[in-house]
Amino acid sequence: MTPEVAETVEVSLWRGREDGRYQTFTVPLRQSQTVLDIVTWVQRHADPTLSYRFACRVGVCGSCAMTVNGKPRWTCRTHVSKVVDDGKLEIGPLANLPVIKDLTADMAPFFEKWQKAEGRFVPSQTRADNLAVVSPESAERRTADAAIECINCGVCYAACDTVRWNDSYMGPAALNRAWTLVNDVRDAGNRSRLSAVASDGGCHNCHSHQSCEQLCPANLNPTASIAGLKRRTMQAYIKGELG
Amino acid sequence: MNVRLYFLQRATAMLMVPLIIVHVVVIFYATRRGLSAAEILSRTRGSLGWATYYSLFVIAATVHAGIGVRTVSIEWGGLRPRSADAVMWGMGFALLVLGLRAVTAVVLA
Amino acid sequence: MTGPHNAAYRRDALWIFAQIHRVSGVLLAIFLPVHFLALGLAIEGEARLQGFIAWTQNPFVKLAETALLFTLAVHLLGGLRVLVIENLPWRPQQKQMALGAAAIAAVVAVAFLLSV
Amino acid sequence: MLERLQTDILILGTGGAGLFAALHALQADPDIGITIASKGLLGKSGCTRMVQGGYNVSLIPGDSVERHFMDTIEGGKWLPDQQLAWTLVEKAVERVRELENEIGCFFDRNPDGSLHGKAFAGQTFDRTVHKGDLTGIEIINRLMEQVWARPAIRRLEEHRAVALIPAKDGASVAGVLMIDVRTGVFRFVQAKAVLLATGGGPTMYRYHTPSGDKSMDGLAMALRLGLPLRDMEMVQFHPTGVLAGRDTRMTGTIIEEGLRGAGGYLINGGNERFMFTYDPRGERATRDIVSRAMFEEMRAGRTTKEGGLYISMGHLGPEKVRKQFKGMVERCADCGFDLAGGLVEVVPTAHYLMGGVICAVDTSTELPGLFVAGEDAGGMHGANRLGGNGVANSTVFGGIAGDVMPGWIRSNPGHRAPDESAIEAGIAAATHPFRQKAGDVNGLRERLLDVMWDDVGIIRTADSLGRGLAHLDAIDGELHEAGIADTDRAFNLTWHDWLNLKNLVATSKVIAAAAMRRQNSRGAHFRTDFPDEGDLPTSTFTMVREEHGKLQIAEEPVQFTIVKPGESLLKSKDAAE
Numbered sequence A: 001m002t003p004e005v006a007e008t009v010e011v012s013l014w015r016g017r018e019d020g021r022y023q024t025f026t027v028p029l030r031q032s033q034t035v036l037d038i039v040t041w042v043q044r045h046a047d048p049t050l051s052y053r054f055a056c057r058v059g060v061c062g063s064c065a066m067t068v069n070g071k072p073r074w075t076c077r078t079h080v081s082k083v084v085d086d087g088k089l090e091i092g093p094l095a096n097l098p099v100i101k102d103l104t105a106d107m108a109p110f111f112e113k114w115q116k117a118e119g120r121f122v123p124s125q126t127r128a129d130n131l132a133v134v135s136p137e138s139a140e141r142r143t144a145d146a147a148i149e150c151i152n153c154g155v156c157y158a159a160c161d162t163v164r165w166n167d168s169y170m171g172p173a174a175l176n177r178a179w180t181l182v183n184d185v186r187d188a189g190n191r192s193r194l195s196a197v198a199s200d201g202g203c204h205n206c207h208s209h210q211s212c213e214q215l216c217p218a219n220l221n222p223t224a225s226i227a228g229l230k231r232r233t234m235q236a237y238i239k240g241e242l243g
Numbered sequence B: 001m002n003v004r005l006y007f008l009q010r011a012t013a014m015l016m017v018p019l020i021i022v023h024v025v026v027i028f029y030a031t032r033r034g035l036s037a038a039e040i041l042s043r044t045r046g047s048l049g050w051a052t053y054y055s056l057f058v059i060a061a062t063v064h065a066g067i068g069v070r071t072v073s074i075e076w077g078g079l080r081p082r083s084a085d086a087v088m089w090g091m092g093f094a095l096l097v098l099g100l101r102a103v104t105a106v107v108l109a
Numbered sequence C: 001m002t003g004p005h006n007a008a009y010r011r012d013a014l015w016i017f018a019q020i021h022r023v024s025g026v027l028l029a030i031f032l033p034v035h036f037l038a039l040g041l042a043i044e045g046e047a048r049l050q051g052f053i054a055w056t057q058n059p060f061v062k063l064a065e066t067a068l069l070f071t072l073a074v075h076l077l078g079g080l081r082v083l084v085i086e087n088l089p090w091r092p093q094q095k096q097m098a099l100g101a102a103a104i105a106a107v108v109a110v111a112f113l114l115s116v
Numbered sequence D: 001m002l003e004r005l006q007t008d009i010l011i012l013g014t015g016g017a018g019l020f021a022a023l024h025a026l027q028a029d030p031d032i033g034i035t036i037a038s039k040g041l042l043g044k045s046g047c048t049r050m051v052q053g054g055y056n057v058s059l060i061p062g063d064s065v066e067r068h069f070m071d072t073i074e075g076g077k078w079l080p081d082q083q084l085a086w087t088l089v090e091k092a093v094e095r096v097r098e099l100e101n102e103i104g105c106f107f108d109r110n111p112d113g114s115l116h117g118k119a120f121a122g123q124t125f126d127r128t129v130h131k132g133d134l135t136g137i138e139i140i141n142r143l144m145e146q147v148w149a150r151p152a153i154r155r156l157e158e159h160r161a162v163a164l165i166p167a168k169d170g171a172s173v174a175g176v177l178m179i180d181v182r183t184g185v186f187r188f189v190q191a192k193a194v195l196l197a198t199g200g201g202p203t204m205y206r207y208h209t210p211s212g213d214k215s216m217d218g219l220a221m222a223l224r225l226g227l228p229l230r231d232m233e234m235v236q237f238h239p240t241g242v243l244a245g246r247d248t249r250m251t252g253t254i255i256e257e258g259l260r261g262a263g264g265y266l267i268n269g270g271n272e273r274f275m276f277t278y279d280p281r282g283e284r285a286t287r288d289i290v291s292r293a294m295f296e297e298m299r300a301g302r303t304t305k306e307g308g309l310y311i312s313m314g315h316l317g318p319e320k321v322r323k324q325f326k327g328m329v330e331r332c333a334d335c336g337f338d339l340a341g342g343l344v345e346v347v348p349t350a351h352y353l354m355g356g357v358i359c360a361v362d363t364s365t366e367l368p369g370l371f372v373a374g375e376d377a378g379g380m381h382g383a384n385r386l387g388g389n390g391v392a393n394s395t396v397f398g399g400i401a402g403d404v405m406p407g408w409i410r411s412n413p414g415h416r417a418p419d420e421s422a423i424e425a426g427i428a429a430a431t432h433p434f435r436q437k438a439g440d441v442n443g444l445r446e447r448l449l450d451v452m453w454d455d456v457g458i459i460r461t462a463d464s465l466g467r468g469l470a471h472l473d474a475i476d477g478e479l480h481e482a483g484i485a486d487t488d489r490a491f492n493l494t495w496h497d498w499l500n501l502k503n504l505v506a507t508s509k510v511i512a513a514a515a516m517r518r519q520n521s522r523g524a525h526f527r528t529d530f531p532d533e534g535d536l537p538t539s540t541f542t543m544v545r546e547e548h549g550k551l552q553i554a555e556e557p558v559q560f561t562i563v564k565p566g567e568s569l570l571k572s573k574d575a576a577e
């Protein structure tokens, strides 16, 4: 049952750059309405200069994440009734990233850290070769599969206090990706990848706060992936395999 | 924090688990009978076993807390890693000196 | 808090427990040197140590000591939570684990308080 | 204000086509300067990311390139350019191996560890390679990581191309005029070669599936430059898009076809199943038939209160549905619907544009220096695109463009001076709304969506198309008068809405004009006044170009260079499946 909702909702939106302020709008409620729809309504009907970002509008591109009533969310897939609190919504840009304007954040640091964690495949074969035979039931494949459907929305990154506290920390998404590669039997880059994630900004900074795991819209579990990396790097360290 | 610091911190944490449990049990046992200097010292004085036990604890705590304080001073204190290293060594030095002094005191006194 | 990011999120049991773990670690780090200092008094003779111990019988000090033992227990159990997540296969009952650990810590501390 | 940049190769778009082009160009010449620009974030905009079903390729034992080719030609109702279609199916084999072995995609496997191929409508072999039902995420994330890993590729994120700028002598392309979305500043990027890979995107229909950033920009820019577009009447509709009501972005996005396949019912506003009155296969009829039947029901007024129809799964057992279609059930729940047990409102929805810029197999266009790949290019699919051939198309030809452009630059070295007056005109056109009195851009978009849906959509007639064209002219005129306050150009979405609309109206006219011209019904194009498919051996395709502000439409005969109607490349034994 959808609960009876008020006719309108009070929406406070962040306006400006880092030194902006919240501005309040009254937006009509509809039965099927996401947070992105609310923001769109404001841009279309109340203030045409409002800036925000979206693309796919169905939860696959990870462009639309914002801070909604204190928590980072994918706005295109967050029904208003799920987050509205006392008839109010407060929406700001994603935390832990520079603000571009209004509700848009600059995701460049997020992707730079993805690279720092060597979150990219290193081939061991070429297009001239046949595809590797990999059993879908093998432990490695299943571990990789469990963490692979990340949409790089940055929700976990914005939710993580360690990211907030420590500039150099690579963050949950980058490390989660590194973990999928560590379990990818076709990959040839793991020696250097393990060293990268074992270095100063790496997986060992994670305090297992689990905010990432609790808020990831794709239901991934970066906490578990990072724990995996901690174990794997530790083994490599003890064996003296880290460069 | 990197793998080396992590390793040292977690290894010492694991080491301290049994050490601390023993310590807590001993405190219970001791306080039950009323804490007295004579009592403490009679137990520890001249005992190589207790000397090793407490030294191990002191060293583990030194390493563990030193690294822990380093992390906190970066994340909450806003220190650069370099300054945090100084805090770590300072903390470690203080703990080690005071700790070993205490061990010496209760064992040799 | 003003600013674009109202950092009001994650105030649930798990998060709070993680912060308590940290604070308890710092408290221990501050207390431990003091504790060592006290024991070190033995160098100056049994009498000084005895004097110090007598002082600790003061209810205030006792309460403080209880608090510290509680801190140690909390930190130990919180630390175990971290070690479990890091080293054992993933389990979903994190929250219960955290609450359970907090409860055990409280029991230990109360037992101590009653026993002295 | 105008800033200037120089690069050797400029790629517009970061879908499968754009990203592949960048990687291949760098491989072909590691010293070449490559710049890749995207209207949204790199890899996070466009439709390649949204691919659910998968990638068609003849890599699985028992299949053949010839079979894939025949499926493509027959699916395209004999209209595809056969050389392009052949290149598509042939190169797809290498491309999938490259995606797996070099880029890092990890496609699903059979229990024995070999590549899994699933069934996809309209094909005689189960050849669709996939990663669960989020294949696009896997493909684009892996490509995107490789591009981020190569700092030699300069990235211009949130840069919108507004005009292709010819050289002073008009004989080639000299660069592209862009708006830096984040600051609102104009930037002219001078390049020796330009790849157009902005991914088409028929978002001018009331209900549509593509990513919200796509608005036919590439085709509109090519059209303004006088380049010919083909097959523009061919707009593919998907039968089941979500209908979430007014002011919802999720409206139009896809509800999986598998639901109908699994036995889901389509129900009209009067609570009746209606598909059997249109086709003996009921809900399991092909995409075009189901879409048309749904449109007929809606036109007859037998709709839900929001104006659509229902899909109902409950009779299959809600628990089972929840398990089998987990992602879809969650998605519906997020917009307030219970797919497993209740009714979800659906409508047919515009999905893909088969039409595009005319190009050769090496992706070159009529204008030297300008290349085109992906959904912006026309001719690979003819009258209908097979599900799974879209991403194959963008990755195959994007890669080819990347292979070819460095060589082209070697034989045509040097930057060419741009036609400065074209740059000025481009800026003037883009800033036009700032000089007008405030107008109702949203109202105009709503009208465009309705006109295209009602008159130039799933079912067409000469009357409806004529009406549509007249409305489009009116909307175009009003849009020209509709102003936007020039307060802050930085990340000004309303400005971009205006620019989007401008391009959508321009290309809508082309779609309507081409549809008017094609007096038969083929594939995605259906006219009640000409319901027959016409004579296959004398098939023609439409070709539209803009000359002096007027659309010129021609019909070109299809060249059956590989196989003629009635023939097959498969020996009869194979053809029998």
Ligand SMILES: Cc1cc2nc3c(=O)[nH]c(=O)nc-3n(C[C@H](O)[C@H](O)[C@H](O)COP(=O)(O)OP(=O)(O)OC[C@H]3O[C@@H](n4cnc5c(N)ncnc54)[C@H](O)[C@@H]3O)c2cc1C
Pocket: D012, D013, D014, D015, D016, D017, D018, D037, D038, D039, D040, D043, D045, D046, D047, D048, D049, D050, D051, D052, D053, D054, D055, D056, D159, D160, D161, D162, D197, D198, D199, D200, D209, D210, D211, D213, D214, D215, D217, D218, D254, D351, D352, D373, D374, D375, D376, D387, D388, D389, D390, D391, D392, D394
């Ligand atoms: C929901 C959905 C499901 C699909 N499922 C399948 C499937 O299962 N199998 C299949 O084969 N195909 C599928 N397709 C089709 C397939 O996604 C496309 O055919 C293909 O991905 C197009 O690739 P592209 O590189 O040409 O364009 P896109 O991937 O769309 O990329 C276009 C790029 O151009 C950029 N751009 C646009 N305008 C400008 C501008 N003015 N300036 C600068 N940059 C610009 C965009 O931001 C984007 O980066 C699906 C499509 C959709 C919408």
Ligand code: HEM
Pocket: A206, A207, A208, B010, B013, B014, B016, B017, B018, B020, B061, B064, B065, B067, B068, B069, B071, B072, C021, C022, C023, C024, C025, C026, C028, C029, C030, C032, C075, C076, C077, C078, C079, C080, C082, C083
């Ligand atoms: C059985 C004993 C102990 C165990 C199991 C234990 C465990 C841990 C663990 C796992 C951490 C890392 C937490 C994280 O990264 O989130 C930690 C941090 C810390 N510990 Fe301990 N510890 C113990 C005893 C001590 C003692 C005796 C002290 C003080 C002297 C101490 C001080 C600290 C400090 C300061 C931190 C840093 C806090 C942080 O990073 O959040 N610990 N402990």
Ligand code: SF4
Pocket: A062, A149, A150, A151, A152, A153, A154, A155, A156, A157, A172, A173, A176, A215, A216, A217, A218, A219, A220, A222
């Ligand atoms: S791990 Fe989850 S929350 Fe983090 S970026 Fe990926 S999808 Fe988003």
Ligand code: F3S
Pocket: A159, A160, A161, A162, A163, A171, A172, A205, A206, A207, A208, A209, A210, A211, A212, A213, A222, A223, A226
């Ligand atoms: S929230 Fe941060 S601290 Fe670790 S478990 Fe997740 S990365």
Ligand code: FES
Pocket: A054, A055, A056, A057, A058, A059, A060, A061, A062, A063, A064, A065, A074, A075, A076, A077
């Ligand atoms: S708009 Fe793509 S995830 Fe929300």
